[in-house]
Structures are given as C-alpha cells and as structure tokens.
Amino acid sequence: xxxxxxxxxxxxxxxxxxxxxxxxxxxxxxxxxxxxxxxxxxxxxxxxxxxxxxxxxxxxxxxxxxxxxxxxxxxxxxxxxxxxxxxxxxxxxxxxxxxxxxxxxxxxxxxxxxxxxxxxxxxxxxxxxxxxxxxxxxxxxxxxxxxxxxxxxxxxxxxxxxxxxxxxxxxxxxxxxxxxxxxxxxxxxxxxxxxxxxxxxxxxxxxxxxxxxxxxxxxxxxxxxxxxxxxxxxxxxxxxxxxxxxxxxxxxxxxxxxxxxxxxxxxxxxxxxxxxxxxxxxxxxxxxxxxxxxxxxxxxxxxxxxxxxxxxxxxxxxxxxxxxxxxxxxxxxxxxxxxxxxxxxxxxxxxxxxxxxxxxxxxxxxxxxxxxxxxxxxxxxxxxxxxxxxxxxxxxxxxxxxxxxxxxxxxxxxxxxxxxxxxxxx
Amino acid sequence: xxxxxxxxxxxxxxxxxxxxxxxxxxxxxxxxxxxxxxxxxxxxxxxxxxxxxxxxxxxxxxxxxxxxxxxxxxxxxxxxxxxxxxxxxxxxxxxxxxxxxxxxxxxxxxxxxxxxxxxxxxxxxxxxxxxxxxxxxxxxxxxxxxxxxxxxxxxxxxxxxxxxxxxxxxxxxxxxxxxxxxxxxxxxxxxxxxxxxxxxxxxxxxxxxxxxxxxxxxxxxxxxxxxxxxxxxxxxxxxxxxxxxxxxxxxxxxxxxxxxxxxxxxxxxxxxxxxxxxxxxxxxxxxxxxxxxxxxxxxxxxxxxxxxxxxxxxxxxxxxxxxxxxxxxxxxxxxxxxxxxxxxxxxxxxxxxxxxxxxxxxxxxxxxxxxxxxxxxxxxxxxxxxxxxxxxxxxxxxxxxxx
Numbered sequence: 001x002x003x004x005x006x007x008x009x010x011x012x013x014x015x016x017x018x019x020x021x022x023x024x025x026x027x028x029x030x031x032x033x034x035x036x037x038x039x040x041x042x043x044x045x046x047x048x049x050x051x052x053x054x055x056x057x058x059x060x061x062x063x064x065x066x067x068x069x070x071x072x073x074x075x076x077x078x079x080x081x082x083x084x085x086x087x088x089x090x091x092x093x094x095x096x097x098x099x100x101x102x103x104x105x106x107x108x109x110x111x112x113x114x115x116x117x118x119x120x121x122x123x124x125x126x127x128x129x130x131x132x133x134x135x136x137x138x139x140x141x142x143x144x145x146x147x148x149x150x151x152x153x154x155x156x157x158x159x160x161x162x163x164x165x166x167x168x169x170x171x172x173x174x175x176x177x178x179x180x181x182x183x184x185x186x187x188x189x190x191x192x193x194x195x196x197x198x199x200x201x202x203x204x205x206x207x208x209x210x211x212x213x214x215x216x217x218x219x220x221x222x223x224x225x226x227x228x229x230x231x232x233x234x235x236x237x238x239x240x241x242x243x244x245x246x247x248x249x250x251x252x253x254x255x256x257x258x259x260x261x262x263x264x265x266x267x268x269x270x271x272x273x274x275x276x277x278x279x280x281x282x283x284x285x286x287x288x289x290x291x292x293x294x295x296x297x298x299x300x301x302x303x304x305x306x307x308x309x310x311x312x313x314x315x316x317x318x319x320x321x322x323x324x325x326x327x328x329x330x331x332x333x334x335x336x337x338x339x340x341x342x343x344x345x346x347x348x349x350x351x352x353x354x355x356x357x358x359x360x361x362x363x364x365x366x367x368x369x370x371x372x373x374x375x376x377x378x379x380x381x382x383x384x385x386x387x388x389x390x391x392x393x394x395x396x397x398x399x400x401x402x403x404x405x406x407x408x409x410x411x412x413x414x415x416x417x418x419x420x421x422x423x424x425x426x
Numbered sequence: 427x428x429x430x431x432x433x434x435x436x437x438x439x440x441x442x443x444x445x446x447x448x449x450x451x452x453x454x455x456x457x458x459x460x461x462x463x464x465x466x467x468x469x470x471x472x473x474x475x476x477x478x479x480x481x482x483x484x485x486x487x488x489x490x491x492x493x494x495x496x497x498x499x500x501x502x503x504x505x506x507x508x509x510x511x512x513x514x515x516x517x518x519x520x521x522x523x524x525x526x527x528x529x530x531x532x533x534x535x536x537x538x539x540x541x542x543x544x545x546x547x548x549x550x551x552x553x554x555x556x557x558x559x560x561x562x563x564x565x566x567x568x569x570x571x572x573x574x575x576x577x578x579x580x581x582x583x584x585x586x587x588x589x590x591x592x593x594x595x596x597x598x599x600x601x602x603x604x605x606x607x608x609x610x611x612x613x614x615x616x617x618x619x620x621x622x623x624x625x626x627x628x629x630x631x632x633x634x635x636x637x638x639x640x641x642x643x644x645x646x647x648x649x650x651x652x653x654x655x656x657x658x659x660x661x662x663x664x665x666x667x668x669x670x671x672x673x674x675x676x677x678x679x680x681x682x683x684x685x686x687x688x689x690x691x692x693x694x695x696x697x698x699x700x701x702x703x704x705x706x707x708x709x710x711x712x713x714x715x716x717x718x719x720x721x722x723x724x725x726x727x728x729x730x731x732x733x734x735x736x737x738x739x740x741x742x743x744x745x746x747x748x749x750x751x752x753x754x755x756x757x758x759x760x761x762x763x764x765x766x767x768x769x770x771x772x773x774x775x776x777x778x779x780x781x782x783x784x785x786x787x788x789x790x791x792x793x794x795x796x797x798x799x800x801x802x803x804x805x806x807x808x809x810x811x812x813x814x815x816x817x818x819x820x821x822x823x824x825x826x827x828x829x
Contacts, residue, residue, distance in 0.1 A: 180668075252708065256670045397663035397673055401468060405507070405655050407729060412656050415664035416722040424668045424714050 022210055022220050024108040025136075026203065028052045029123050030088075032114025032143050034063050039193075040200040048207055051102055053127070055091060055119050069102060071095045071123070085155060088122025099127060103134045107220065108210065110203050111138060111167065116145030116152035121159035128166035137224055138167040139206065139323075141199050141236075144174040147419045150409045168227040169325045171236040173199070173259065176418040180258035186423075198238045198259065205275040205321035214309035216287075226271040226303040227325055235260060235269060235298070235324045246278065246318040247286045251293060254320050256426055269324030271303040277321075279314035290320065298324055430457075431605065432489070432497035433795035434482060435613075436593055438467045438636025438659060439752070441481035442792040443500075445493040446800075454796060458493030459784060460485045469655045470506035470610075470637040472592045479596045486600055499603040501799035502593060503791050504551050505610035505637050507655035508586040513556070514539045515579040527560065527568040527576060532805045535576045544584035551590060552609045553580040554648045555803060564645075567806035581648045583609055608798055610791045611639035611651045616801075617794030618750045618774035619643065628745030629738070630774065631730065631763070632790060633753025635659050638726060639791075642734065644742050652733050656726050658753045661719055668718040669710050675699050679715055686723050686758035688716035723759060727766035740769055748774035752788040 024047060028037030034052045050065040055072035072091025092099065103109065109131040113120030124140065131138045140163055145152040164170050178195040179188060186194065210220050237260035241249025254260070274294050276287060287308050295304060398405070398413035405412040410419055417424055433444040445458035462485040466478025490496055516539025518531050544550060559577040560568040568576060590607070597604050615630035624643040632639040635658040642650040661684070666676035683697050696709035731738060747769050749760060754773050764771040776785040776793075784793065 260670070396667045397659065398468070401473070405469070412725075412729075413660070413663070415667050415718070416660075416725045417664060417668055417718050420721050420725070422717060422721045424717050426669050426710055426714050 022047060022107045023105055024048045024110065024207060024210065025103070025106045026050050026110045026112065027127060028063075028065065029111065029113040029127060030054055030117050030120030031056070031059060032117060033112040033120050033124075034059065034065070036112040036141070036143075036196055036199065038064050039196045040203065047211060053092075053099075053119075053123065055088060067102065069095075069098065071098070085118045085122030085159060088119045089126060090122075092123040092126045096126075096130060099130050100134065103131050103136065106131070106134065106136045108206070109136045109138045110206075111140040112142075112199070113140070114143045114145075115156035115159045115163070115172075116143075116149060121155055125159060125162035125166060128163055132166050132168075137227060138169075139203075139227075140167045140170045141202070142170060142172055143178070143195075144172050144176075146175045146421060147410060147414065148421070154409075169234045169323065171199075171202075171234045171259075171323070174418075176414075176421065177258045179421050179423055180418075191423075195259070198257075199236075201238050201319065202236055202321055202323060205277070205319075206273070206323065208277070208309055209273070209275055209305075209307045212309065214307055215282075216306060216308040218305050218307040222305050223273065226273065226305045235322070237322045238320070240317065240319045242315075242317050244316065246316050247276075247282070247290045247320075250276075250318045250320045251290055254294075254322060255297065260322075269298040269300055271305075271325045272298055272300040273305045273307075273321075273323040275307045275309070275321045276318065277309045277311055277314065278318040279316055280310055280312050281316055282308070282310060282318065294320070294322060298322070300324070430493070430495050430497055431796065431799070432486070432500035432602070433503075433792050433799065434486065434500045434597060435503040435610065435792040435795065436467055436472065436478055436482055436596060437464060437503075437791070438470055438634060438657060440464055440635075440788070441467075441478065441485045442789065443482065443485040443489040444792050444796060445489045445495065445497055446796045447493075447495075448800060452800075454800060456781070456784060456793075456796075457495070458489035458491070459789075459792075460488035460492065462488075468636060469657065469659070470634070470653065471508065471589050472596070475592055475595070478592075479599055482596050483600050486602070497602060499605040500597060501606055501608050501613075501795040502597055502604050503610040503613055503795055504583075504585065504590065504593065504607050505634070505639055505653055506585070506589055507637065507653055508589050509551060509583050509609070509653050510548075510585070511581055511583045511651050513579055514542055514553075514582045515577065516541070517575060517577040519575050520573055525572050525574065527571050527573055529569055529805070531576050532558070532569070532578070535578045536580075536805060539578060539580050540582070547587050548584045549587055549590060550582055551585045551607050552583045552612065554582070554609070554612060554651075555580055555805075556647045556649075557645070558806070569806055581651065583651060606799060608795055609639075609641075609651055610634075611641040611653070612648065613792075613794030613798050614639065614750055614790035615641035615643070615748075615794070616798045617776070617790050618748055619745065620777060621646065623745040623748075626745035627743040629734070629743060629747045629767075629769070631747060631749050631751075631754075633657065633749065633751035633759075634788075634791075635752060638730070638751070638753070640730060640733070642737055642743075643745075644737075650734065650737055652730075654726065654729050654733065656722075656729070661722050661753075661756075664718045664722050665715065669699075669714060671699050671710075679710075680719070680756075683712060683715055684719050684756055685712075685716045686756050686762045687720045688713045719756070720762070723756070723762050724766060727763050731767055738767060738769065743769055746770040746772065748772065750774040750787045750790040754787050 026037055028034040034054060037050055037052055049067060051067040051069060052060060052063045052065040053069040053071060054060045057070050060068050060070050111124055111128060113124040115121045128138050128140060144156045147153050160172060173195060179191050181191040181194040209218050237254050237257040239250045239254030239257055241253060274291060276290060291306050395413045396415060428450060429448040431446050431448060435442045440461040441464040442461040444456060447455050447457050462481040464478060464481035466472055466474040466481060472478045516535045518534035520527050520531050522528055556579040557564045558568055560571060560573040561575055594604055611632055614632040619628050619630050625646040627644050629642045637657050638654040640652040641648060662673060662677045662680055665680055666673045695712045697712055698707055698709050700707040747763060747767055749763060749771060760771045760773060
C-alpha cells in the first residue's frame with residue numbers, strides 16, 4: 001500500500017472519534033531523528049505534537065516540525081557536535097528545564113534519534129529520562145549505524161545501553177537490517193525510506209490505539225500497564241496484505257519483516273502489542289486466528305494488548321503492527337535463570353533490598369509471581385550490564401552465548417551478510 | 427598381543443568415539459565407531475557439561491559395544507578459540523668432547539625450548555616439534571653426528587585451563603584415561619595430508635560445525651596452527667536470520683540446497699522450507715540461500731588469509747590447500763577458497779584402507795587422532811613412550827600428583 005493511501009485512511013477519522021485527554025509528542029533529536037520526524041505526518045491526530053531538537057541551528061531551521069528546540073549554543077555556537085556525544089549530553093543537561101517544559105503534560109513520548117551521531121546519541125538518553133520523570137510512557141525508535149562503521153557503532157551501543165535504562169521500549173533499527181527492506185532492487189535510500197515509513201506506521205498504530213475507538217479497543221491504561229517497566233529487548237514489526245487472504249499475507253509479510261530479524265530465543269515477548277487494521281470485511285474469525293498465531297510466534301507472556309481497528313477505506317487491505325518488549329534473560333533461559341537469580345537474591349540481603357525498592361517504584365501493584373520473577377531475573381542481569389552486548393539482537397543462534405566473537409572489531413557471530421551490507425531478497 | 431586404544435572428539439555438532447586395535451606388528455584397524463549429536467558444545471568449547479558428557483558417553487558406549495572390547499585410554503581432540511599457538515625455540519651446545527651429538531644434548535635443547543611457562547590459568551595442550559637444526563642444517567636424527575650446536579623448536583599450543591579441564595572431566599567420568607591431548611587440526615591434517623604433501627608444503631582447513639581448524643605444513647613440519655571460531659553453525663545461523671526461518675529448517679536448507687555461490691541458472695528457482703507444503707511452509711529463492719552462504723564463506727577465507735599472512739606463499743605451499751570437515755561438502759567451496767586464498771584448493775581425500783563408511787570428511791579429526799597418537803613424536807634416540815607424557819601436561823589441571 002502506498003503512502004497516499006495510508007494518509008487517506010487517517011484523514012477519514014473525525015476528531016469527534018478521538019480521545020483528546022491524552023497527549024503524545026513525537027520528538028526527533030539530531031540529524032537522523034529530525035529527518036525521520038519530517039518524514040511522518042500525523043497532523044490528523046489531535047493531541048500529537050512534533051518537536052525536533054538539535055544543536056545545529058541551520059539543520060533545525062530546515063525542519064518542518066511544529067516545535068523546535070535548539071540547545072547547546074554555548075558549546076557549539078549553533079554548529080554540530082562533530083560526533084561528540086559527550087558534548088551533546090552536557091549541552092542537554094544544561095537545558096533540562098527547557099526540555100521539562102516541553103514535556104509537561106505529555107503522556108506518550110516517541111523518541112526518534114540516530115544513535116551513531118553525536119547529538120542523537122548524547123541527548124536521547126537524557127530526554128528519555130526527563131520524559132520518564134515527567135510520567136510519560138517512552139517509546140524510542142533508534143537507527144543504529146552499520147557495523148562496519150566501527151567507532152560509531154561502539155558509541156551507539158553505549159548510548160543504547162544508556163537509553164534502555166530510561167525508556168519503556170527501545171526499538172533499535174540497525175542499518176544493517178534496514179538495508180534488507182524493500183524489494184530486491186531497492187537502493188539503500190529506498191530501503192531507509194521504507195524503514196522510515198514502517199516506523200511511521202508503528203507510531204501511527206500506537207497512536208490510533210490510544211486516540212481512536214476500534215473494533216477491539218485498548219485504552220491507554222492497558223498500554224501503560226503492559227509497557228510499564230524498563231526496556232529489555234524490544235521487537236517491532238510491520239506487515240500488510242491485500243486480497244481475500246489479506247490477513248494471511250500480512251502475517252507472512254510480518255514474519256519476514258527485516259526489522260524482526262531475530263533469533264528464535266529473543267522472539268519471546270513478555271509484553272506484546274498487536275494492532276490489526278483492516279477494511280470492513282475483516283472477519284472476527286480471521287482476527288482471532290491472526291492473534292493466536294502472533295502470540296504463538298512471539299511466545300507472548302501475559303501482557304498482550306490486542307487491538308483491532310476497522311477502517312472502511314482500507315478495502316480488502318490489512319495491516320498488522322507488532323511491538324513487543326522482553327525482559328532480558330527471559331525467553332528460553334527463563335526457567336533456568338529464575339531459580340538461580342532468586343538464590344543470588346536470597347544470598348545477598350542487600351541486593352534484595354535495593355531490588356525491592358525498585359519494584360515498589362515501578363510497580364505499585366503487586367503482580368503475579370511470574371512477572372516478579374522475570375523482573376528479578378532482569379535486575380540481576382542488569383547489574384552485570386550485559387544489556388548492551390545483546391542489543392540489536394543480531395547474533396542469531398549465538399545470542400545465548402555470553403561473550404561476543406570479536407575479530408578486528410566485528411562480531412563474527414553476527415551474520416556476515418548483515419555486517420557486509422549484502423541485501424538478501426526473500 | 428594387540429592393544430586397544432580409543433579416540434574421542436567432543437565436536438560442536440557431534441561427539442565422536444573411535445575404538446582401534448593396534449596389532450603386534452603395529453597395524454591399526456578400526457573396530458568400533460559411533461557418533462552422537464552433541465548440544466553441549468558451541469564453537470568447539472563445552473558450554474553445557476552435562477549435555478556434552480551424555481553425548482560423549484553414549485558414543486563411547488556404542489563404540490565399545492560395536493568393538494566388543496573395552497577401552498582403557500583415549501586420545502582427546504582439542505579445539506576452540508581459547509587455544510593459542512606460538513613457536514618456542516631452544517638450543518644447546520654439543521657437550522661431548524668429540525663433538526658427537528648425544529641424546530642428552532637434544533634433551534637440554536628441548537628443555538630450554540619448553541622452559542617458558544604459559545600465563546596463569548593456561549596450560550600447554552600440545553607441543554609439536556619442528557625440525558632439529560645441527561649447525562644451521564636441518565637433520566632428521568642428529569644423534570651420533572658431529573657438530574657444535576643443536577637448535578630445535580616446538581610449535582606450542584596453550585589453552586584455557588577451565589576449558590581443558592571440562593573436556594578431561596568428560597573422559598574421566600567415563601572412567602577412562604586420557605592418553606594424550608591432540609590438537610584437532612593436527613589430527614585431521616595428519617590424516618588427510620600424507621608425508622609427501624607435508625614435505626611439499628600444504629595448508630589443511632578443517633571446516634567443522636563450530637570452528638574452522640587450520641594447520642600449515644612447510645617442509646614436512648608444522649609451521650602454524652590456528653582456530654577460527656566460525657563454522658557451519660554460523661552458516662546455519664545466517665540462513666536462519668536472513669531467510670527468517672527456524673534453525674532446524676535453516677540447517678536442512680543448507681545441507682540440501684546450500685551452495686557457496688549462486689549460479690545464474692537458478693536465480694529464479696525457489697525451494698520449499700519445510701518441504702511438505704503444509705501450512706506455514708513457504709518457498710525461498712535459491713539465490714537468497716547462496717547469497718547468504720557466499721558472504722559468510724568468503725569472509726571466513728578472508729580471515730584465514732589474514733591470519734596466515736606471509737605464510738600463504740605459493741612457493742612454500744606446493745601441495746596446495748586441502749579442505750576437510752563437514753563444511754567442505756558445501757558445493758562450490760573450493761572455487762571460493764581458491765579465489766580468496768590465491769592457491770590451488772581441493773577437497774582432501776582419505777588415504778586408501780579406510781572403510782568407505784568411515785571415510786567422511788567430518789571424521790577426519792577423530793580418525794586422525796588415532797593415526798597421530800600412535801606415531802612416535804618424541805625426540806630421536808629415545809623410545810616411544812619415554813617422551814613427555816600426558817601427565818606432565820595436565821597434572822596440575824586434574825590435581826593429581828606425578829613422579
């Protein structure tokens with residue numbers, strides 16, 4: 001389906017349909033983030049604002065976003081950071097109050113920033129923290145540099161680890177994987193554009209979940225509950241299909257979505273958001289089947305948010321968006337890891353105390369034992385700062401091994417075609 | 427009287443056990459062989475002791491049953507990225523007054539070469555002797571010759587204690603002794619490259635499931651060994667990610683349809699993933715499969731080429747490059763290897779006399795263990811068995827005293 005169609009669909013909704021109590025903000029930081037934001041147009045959603053932030057004043061003035069924030073003037077005199085993410089971090093910390101103002105009253109924040117650059121990498125973890133402090137649900141979509149950009153890649157991983165500490169869900173978009181988007185003959189630019197569109201559709205899916213009424217409705221509280229934890233692994237995928245067997249086609253496309261380029265083990269999601277949008281002809285039975293299949297594919301835990309929206313303009317077209325978050329350490333190792341970590345907890349009363357206090361702050365209501373177990377497992381792993389090593393989920397079947405297989409700065413366990421930017425047409 | 431000896435390879439995809447009978451005349455016949463899928467090893471190293479031990483013990487049991495005898499000791503193959511090789515050299519001046527080289531001169535040189543201890547937490551796995559040089563001339567056996575100075579060297583491989591200890595425990599838990607640790611690459615290369623080839627200079631690449639083992643011979647002696655922690659599992663993993671299919675299907679596609687480079691003729695052709703066209707089955711273009719494999723295989727040979735550097739000298743490697751191991755079965759792999767390494771490459775073949783059902787490239791290492799283990803690798807002038815025993819290598823590791 002083309003972009004135009006997609007926009008048509010959106011304009012068909014009347015504001016009366018929308019829940020105006022909730023406010024969302026899409027924030028693009030740095031060059032990559034800004035161009036992503038400019039690529040999305042969500043004017044039709046009331047209550048969704050666009051904000052772009054950069055240290056580069058000139059780049060900022062070219063953006064078409066409604067709100068702009070220049071920061072770090074004192075450090076860079078309006079020029080870029082030259083890839084120095086420490087500089088950007090310092091600059092944004094100094095303008096915390098201004099950022100807080102911009103975040104006031106916002107319930108959902110979508111952060112878009114390339115982590116390989118200075119501005120995005122440095123500022124995005126700080127903005128995520130501030131947004132989280134302000135009580136917002138934070139989803140971050142972050143392009144990662146190619147793995148052959150070695151220096152930038154190392155920096156991006158560091159920033160990603162930092163960002164994960166604050167955001168509710170972080171969807172890493174490794175350029176290595178994005179190059180796999182689009183048809184067999186798509187150019188690199190077309191691949192990135194396609195990836196950008198898919199991110200847009202993902203954000204749009206979350207927005208329509210929040211702002212619109214659907215056939216099977218999910219409210220904001222549901223969403224918040226499902227994602228109310230720190231981000232471990234996050235998966236994001238998009239698929240669409242047409243024709244009489246549209247749901248099946250959409251499912252197939254979802255399964256081969258390059259952004260779901262994941263090994264089996266990490267496809268397990270504790271919190272899963274499934275949104276299916278389709279025409280009036282969409283049958284309840286097909287929906288149910290699709291939901292079952294997606295749940296099975298992602299071995300979804302108890303927090304599944306399922307939404308289905310009907311849009312008469314869609315005809316026989318169906319779109320499926322999946323957003324999942326998994327605590328690190330869950331998945332196949334879940335059963336094995338839990339008792340061991342409990343043991344560790346019990347053995348060190350101090351750690352337990354610290355852990356419990358964290359639990360209290362993020363989870364006001366005591367949940368079932370299994371979700372507590374999972375967060376325990378995650379916490380103990382967090383302490384080892386294993387997180388960023390597994391980021392990107394690109395190590396495939398070697399994902400379960402604790403150390404990376406480094407050779408001249410490249411992880412040999414990551415598929416060679418991803419690291420070499422070779423496009424595989426499936 | 428014949429002697430029964432065993433060989434064990436705790437491989438990444440399979441644990442293999444072999445029982446051989448050495449006749450009084452020194453002939454070797456294989457009387458038992460078994461292999462078991464092994465899930466306890468990744469990239470050549472044991473990650474799950476219990477699983478690895480179960481697989482090895484099952485293989486040993488079956489091999490013993492098949493042979494109708496029991497084994498007392500086994501040669502154990504060692505591989506993994508933790509292994510590091512270096513050349514150790516030692517020299518000694520000829521001590522006797524008439525300048526005739528004696529065994530003790532050789533022993534002093536050998537002792538000096540091995541004097542250097544590995545770092546803490548590491549132990550020597552294998553010392554491979556390189557030529558003995560008597561006054562700058564290479565000699566096979568200098569004992570009794572006239573000269574002033576003896577030089578000799580060992581290509582010595584040391585490895586991580588933890589990893590070696592785990593492998594030893596797998597064997598000792600089956601109440602067996604380890605006769606010696608042998609480097610996997612040395613085992614498979616002695617099997618696949620005969621003395622003529624080794625003299626001409628040859629590189630043997632053993633492409634396993636978890637790792638790729640290298641052994642390079644120059645003028646009949648080992649000049650380099652190495653382990654690249656990339657193997658057939660990486661190809662499977664790449665396919666699983668690239669085609670977005672489950673690992674077992676990726677493995678199946680690799681074996682049934684994998685090629686090292688795409689042929690233009692099958693560009694459009696599609697193959698089914700599960701093959702029974704049930705729900706959930708879908709087809710993928712052959713080109714996608716070969717493209718994924720191609721990039722990985724090219725990269726592997728590029729790494730090998732970088733690791734060997736100047737040693738890849740066509741003048742010194744007249745025997746060319748031999749490929750063995752399960753990975754060498756991939757169609758088209760010799761062409762790719764030849765292109766990247768710039769040397770003639772061919773698949774290795776077993777010497778005559780090996781039963782056809784055993785003569786599979788994936789068995790090169792385990793068969794080579796027996797062949798290598800039974801040869802005498804000590805210093806000239808001494809009887810086999812007097813040379814360094816396993817005990818001195820691993821005594822510290824297993825915590826047993828030695829005399």
